[in-house]
Amino acid sequence: MPITKAEVRAVILSKLQLKDHAIVWDVGAGSGSVGLEALCLVDSAQLFAFEKQANACALIEANARRLKLRNYEVIEGFAPESFSGYPSPSHVFIGGSSGALDAIFASLKERKHKMRIVVSATTLQSAYKAQQELQSDAYCNFEMQVMTVSRAHKLGTYTIMQGENPVYIISADLRLEEEL
Numbered sequence: 001m002p003i004t005k006a007e008v009r010a011v012i013l014s015k016l017q018l019k020d021h022a023i024v025w026d027v028g029a030g031s032g033s034v035g036l037e038a039l040c041l042v043d044s045a046q047l048f049a050f051e052k053q054a055n056a057c058a059l060i061e062a063n064a065r066r067l068k069l070r071n072y073e074v075i076e077g078f079a080p081e082s083f084s085g086y087p088s089p090s091h092v093f094i095g096g097s098s099g100a101l102d103a104i105f106a107s108l109k110e111r112k113h114k115m116r117i118v119v120s121a122t123t124l125q126s127a128y129k130a131q132q133e134l135q136s137d138a139y140c141n142f143e144m145q146v147m148t149v150s151r152a153h154k155l156g157t158y159t160i161m162q163g164e165n166p167v168y169i170i171s172a173d174l175r176l177e178e179e180l
Contacts, residue, residue, distance in 0.1 A: 002010070005164060008149065008167050009033060009034055009037055009167055012034055013037060013041060013167045016038065016116055018042045018045060019042070019054075020088070022038075022090045023046050023089045023090045024092075024161060025048050025083075025086075026048070026093050027093065027104060028094060028096020029049035029050060029060055030051065030096060032049050034093050034095060034138070038091075039064075039069045040067065040130055046072070046087075047071060048072075048086050048087075049072065049074045050082050051075070052079075054076055057074045061074055063131075064121060069070065079100060079104050079107075088113035089113070091115070091117075091118075093094065093120075094130075095120050097126065101129045101133075108174065110171045112176065117134065117173070117174060118171040121170065122165055127144075127146075131168075134171070138174060138175060139174055140172065140175055142159065143157075143169075143172070144168065144171075146166050147165070147169065151164065
């Protein structure tokens with residue numbers, strides 16, 4: 001079952017602005033729903049899904065097999081320590097950080113590679129950190145949205161709309177040093 005709801009995934013994928021032959025990093029990949037859907041949209045892309053929990057890594061593998069996807073690798077480990085040895089991304093989705101958001105951003109900037117970064121956050125603290133970082137001079141094309149999806153539920157003979165938790169979607173492009 002995807003952790004990120006379909007409506008939120010659609011906006012995240014839109015904000016990623018994927019291109020042919022993209023190198024996509026899905027950080028804190030969970031079930032892999034965002035990264036795997038990115039591969040469904042751009043089959044020439046290459047996905048690296050970073051996830052710390054072994055059971056979630058197994059779920060990503062199962063989901064990828066079910067979708068008959070290729071061009072992906074699941075990396076079990078904590079971010080950003082697990083980034084070493086992998087090609088620099090052109091597109092990064094950060095869906096989970098386990099409190100290491102600052103270190104993840106620092107590691108991405110050390111790559112000195114232009115990339116599109118999209119963060120989804122469900123807590124105010126993570127949204128604030130992402131907003132502060134992605135609005136800094138190292139980035140351009142900053143955007144931030146908050147989404148609340150409501151779903152219809154039966155209540156007796158009536159139908160009511162019940163809201164899901166809001167999700168903050170923060171995005172920007174990391175500039176190359178010579179662009180600063």
